[in-house]
Amino acid sequence: MAQDGSHHHVEHITTRPPTPLPHQRPGTPAFDLAAWATAPRPEAEPGVYRLGYRRIDPERAEAARVPTWPLLLRAVLNAVVGWLAFVYGVEFAKDGTTLIGVLPSQSAFVATSVVLTLNALVLGVVIKVFGRMGRWLEVWRRYAAPLLSRTVTQEEPVEETGPAAEAARRLDPWDGLRRGGAVEAAVRLEAEVVGDVDYVRIRRAWESAQADPVFVPAFTEQVAARGAAAFAHPSEARELPGRARRHDLLLGQVCLGVAQDVPKNPLSHRAADFALDPAVLGTSLLAVGPAGTGKTARLARPVAEALCLQALAGTACAVVVGAADADLGPDAWYDVVIAPGDPASVYGLDLFGAARDPDEAAARLADALLPDELTARAENARTALQQVVGPFHAAFGRYPGMRELRALLGGEPDALAALVKALGVAGRLAVYERDLEHRERQRDRADDPGTLLADRLGLLERPAFEGAFATDGTGRPPFAMRVLDHPLRVRVKLPERSHPEAARMLSRLVVGQFVQAAGAREDRSLFAGLVVDDASAALDANTVRGLQRMRGANAGAVLLLRTLVDLPEALRAPLFGAVGCRMAFPGIAPWDGRLFSEAWGTHLVQETAVTHTPDTSGGVVRRVGRIGRKALSGTTAQTESVTTRDVERLRWSPSDLAHALPAGHAVVSLTAVSGEQVPPLLVDLRG
Structure with missing residues (x-):
C-alpha cells in the first residue's frame, strides 16, 4: 500500500465508445477543416472572438454613421468647389511663373513639364483638402467599390506556380507535418474526416514531437496506424454529444454572445462577438445575478462545454460543481461523475484530496466542515483534526474513514487505544504522543472542537452516502483532486435538495481542494478550469486568497452567485479584489450593484x-x-x-445595473493573465 494514502484513488479514465464527429451527424454540413484551420485570427483585445473578426477603423466607424444623402451631397459640393479651386489655382500658378519669367525663358519641353508639375501639385492639394472634407474615400468604399465589383463577371485564371502555389500551401492544414518529415502521417490524415478536436490534439502532439527529432518516427507511426484517432483522449471520446456553442479550439475560445454597439462599450468591441478563453479565465470570473437570468445556461454550461472540449484536445482539465439537477451538460461529457447521495454513482470523493501532507489535508477538511457562523473557531478545529489525522496516517499508511475519524474526534477510548497500539508497532508513538495527549485533555471540555467536528461529520455519515467517502478500498473508487495534471473531465453533483447542509460542506471542500491542488501542480501545461454553479457556500477566506495564486498556475475558476448577501460581509470586498473578471446579470440588487460600480470606477x-x-x-x-x-x-x-x-x-451606476439591463444581457469586465484590462462591456448573451 502506498505511503501517501493514494491507494485506490481515481487516476484513470473510464473507456467509453468514441462519440461521432459533428459533421458525421445526418443533416449537418460537412466540417471544412482546411478553411477553419487556416482562417485568419487577427490579434484583438481580450474578450473578442477572433475567428472572423475584423478590426474597426475609428474614422471609418464614425463616417459610417453619416446618412446617405448628407454624405453624397457633401461629396458633390466639395467636388464642385474643388474643381473650381483646381482651375483657378492652375491659372494663378501659371500667371505667377510667367510673371517671374520662368516659362518664357525655357524650352517648350521644360515649359510643358513645369505646367504638368504645377497641375499635379494643385490637384494633389485639392484632393487632399476637399477629398477629406467631402469624405470621398467613404463614398468610394460604401458605393463605388461595391458597384465596380459587381461589374466584374470573370476571374483571372489562377497560375499553378508562384503565389498560387504559396496560397495553396497556406490552405493545407497538414503542411507543417509535410515539411517536418511526417509525410506519411499527413497523407493518412488528408484521407480521413478530421474534426477540430482531432486537429488540435494531433497538432499538440506534433509540437511535442518536434521538440526532439527522435520522437518524429513514433508520431508518424501512431498517426499512420490510427489516423484521426491518434493520441486520443484516454476515454477514446473525440467529440461532445449535443455540442451547441461556437468554439475555436485553436485559441481555446468559446463565443457567448455579441458586444452591443453602444457608446458605453469600447469601439474595439462594438458589434464584435464576445468570447472567453484561458487567457482571461486564468484570472477567475465572478458572475452575480438572480435565479432565472441565464447564469447557468448562458455562462456556466458553455464554459463547461469549452473546458471539456479542450480536455479532449489535450489542453485542459475541467472540474464542474453544481446541484444534481443543474443543467451543466449530460454525464456523457465527463469522465468522472461524483454524485454523493446517488446509489448508482460509480465514483466517490476523497475527503482529504489525497494530499501528501496530512496536516494540509486536515486543515482543508476542517475549513470545509465548519459553517460560516463558526469560522472564528477555525484555527482550533484545524489543530484538533491534525492531531488525529497525522497520527492515523503515520500508523496505517492511509487517511481515516468517516467512522474512524468521528470516533477519534469524539474521543472514544477504544479508537484511541487502537491508534496508540498501531503507532507503537510502527515505531512512531514518540512523535505523535503529545498530540494524542492533548486530544485526551480536550475531550471533556465544553468547547472541545473535536466534538463539534464529529457532529458535522455526522451529516456525511448517512445511509445515502454509504461508500461515497471510503478510504480503505471497501467503497466506491474515490476521486482525488491532485490528478489535475491529467486531461480529466469531472462533474460533482451535490445533493442540494435531499441533504442541503451536506451539499454546502462538500461544495466548500471540493472548491478548496481544487484551489489547493491547482497551485501545487508541478506540471502546469494543462489549463485547470473550475466551474461552480452556486458558489455561495463554496468560498472562505483561504479559498479567496488561493484564487489570486492561481493566476500564475495556469488555472482559473468561474464562480456564480445569486447575490453577494449570501457571502459573509468580510469576504465580499476581498473576493472582488481576488478575481480579475466580473459579470453582472439583470436584476441584481442595488447593494450588489454598488460593489460592481465601485470596482469599475x-x-x-x-x-x-x-x-x-x-x-x-x-x-x-x-x-x-x-x-x-x-x-x-x-x-x-x-x-x-x-x-x-x-x-x-x-461607468455603470448601481441603479443602471439594477434596473436598466435588458433581459438576456450582462455587463462584464475582463482582465487577462498578462494584465491587459477591458472596461465593462454590455453583452447580448442570447445570440
Missing part, C-alpha cells in the same frame, strides 16, 4: 449644458419687435448658450 465624459436667458440685446427696433412677438405668441425671446466640459461619471 469612473471615466471622463463630455457633458453639455444649455442655458436659456431672456434676450435684451439690440436697439429700440429689436425691443419693440420682441414686445410684439410676446404679445402675439405669448413667448419671450431668449438667447441660448452651450457649455461643454469633461466630468467624471460612473
Whole structure:
C-alpha cells in the first residue's frame, strides 16, 4: 500500500465508445477543416472572438454613421468647389511663373513639364483638402467599390506556380507535418474526416514531437496506424454529444454572445462577438445575478462545454460543481461523475484530496466542515483534526474513514487505544504522543472542537452516502483532486435538495481542494478550469486568497452567485479584489450593484449644458419687435448658450445595473493573465 494514502484513488479514465464527429451527424454540413484551420485570427483585445473578426477603423466607424444623402451631397459640393479651386489655382500658378519669367525663358519641353508639375501639385492639394472634407474615400468604399465589383463577371485564371502555389500551401492544414518529415502521417490524415478536436490534439502532439527529432518516427507511426484517432483522449471520446456553442479550439475560445454597439462599450468591441478563453479565465470570473437570468445556461454550461472540449484536445482539465439537477451538460461529457447521495454513482470523493501532507489535508477538511457562523473557531478545529489525522496516517499508511475519524474526534477510548497500539508497532508513538495527549485533555471540555467536528461529520455519515467517502478500498473508487495534471473531465453533483447542509460542506471542500491542488501542480501545461454553479457556500477566506495564486498556475475558476448577501460581509470586498473578471446579470440588487460600480470606477465624459436667458440685446427696433412677438405668441425671446466640459461619471451606476439591463444581457469586465484590462462591456448573451 502506498505511503501517501493514494491507494485506490481515481487516476484513470473510464473507456467509453468514441462519440461521432459533428459533421458525421445526418443533416449537418460537412466540417471544412482546411478553411477553419487556416482562417485568419487577427490579434484583438481580450474578450473578442477572433475567428472572423475584423478590426474597426475609428474614422471609418464614425463616417459610417453619416446618412446617405448628407454624405453624397457633401461629396458633390466639395467636388464642385474643388474643381473650381483646381482651375483657378492652375491659372494663378501659371500667371505667377510667367510673371517671374520662368516659362518664357525655357524650352517648350521644360515649359510643358513645369505646367504638368504645377497641375499635379494643385490637384494633389485639392484632393487632399476637399477629398477629406467631402469624405470621398467613404463614398468610394460604401458605393463605388461595391458597384465596380459587381461589374466584374470573370476571374483571372489562377497560375499553378508562384503565389498560387504559396496560397495553396497556406490552405493545407497538414503542411507543417509535410515539411517536418511526417509525410506519411499527413497523407493518412488528408484521407480521413478530421474534426477540430482531432486537429488540435494531433497538432499538440506534433509540437511535442518536434521538440526532439527522435520522437518524429513514433508520431508518424501512431498517426499512420490510427489516423484521426491518434493520441486520443484516454476515454477514446473525440467529440461532445449535443455540442451547441461556437468554439475555436485553436485559441481555446468559446463565443457567448455579441458586444452591443453602444457608446458605453469600447469601439474595439462594438458589434464584435464576445468570447472567453484561458487567457482571461486564468484570472477567475465572478458572475452575480438572480435565479432565472441565464447564469447557468448562458455562462456556466458553455464554459463547461469549452473546458471539456479542450480536455479532449489535450489542453485542459475541467472540474464542474453544481446541484444534481443543474443543467451543466449530460454525464456523457465527463469522465468522472461524483454524485454523493446517488446509489448508482460509480465514483466517490476523497475527503482529504489525497494530499501528501496530512496536516494540509486536515486543515482543508476542517475549513470545509465548519459553517460560516463558526469560522472564528477555525484555527482550533484545524489543530484538533491534525492531531488525529497525522497520527492515523503515520500508523496505517492511509487517511481515516468517516467512522474512524468521528470516533477519534469524539474521543472514544477504544479508537484511541487502537491508534496508540498501531503507532507503537510502527515505531512512531514518540512523535505523535503529545498530540494524542492533548486530544485526551480536550475531550471533556465544553468547547472541545473535536466534538463539534464529529457532529458535522455526522451529516456525511448517512445511509445515502454509504461508500461515497471510503478510504480503505471497501467503497466506491474515490476521486482525488491532485490528478489535475491529467486531461480529466469531472462533474460533482451535490445533493442540494435531499441533504442541503451536506451539499454546502462538500461544495466548500471540493472548491478548496481544487484551489489547493491547482497551485501545487508541478506540471502546469494543462489549463485547470473550475466551474461552480452556486458558489455561495463554496468560498472562505483561504479559498479567496488561493484564487489570486492561481493566476500564475495556469488555472482559473468561474464562480456564480445569486447575490453577494449570501457571502459573509468580510469576504465580499476581498473576493472582488481576488478575481480579475466580473459579470453582472439583470436584476441584481442595488447593494450588489454598488460593489460592481465601485470596482469599475469612473471615466471622463463630455457633458453639455444649455442655458436659456431672456434676450435684451439690440436697439429700440429689436425691443419693440420682441414686445410684439410676446404679445402675439405669448413667448419671450431668449438667447441660448452651450457649455461643454469633461466630468467624471460612473461607468455603470448601481441603479443602471439594477434596473436598466435588458433581459438576456450582462455587463462584464475582463482582465487577462498578462494584465491587459477591458472596461465593462454590455453583452447580448442570447445570440
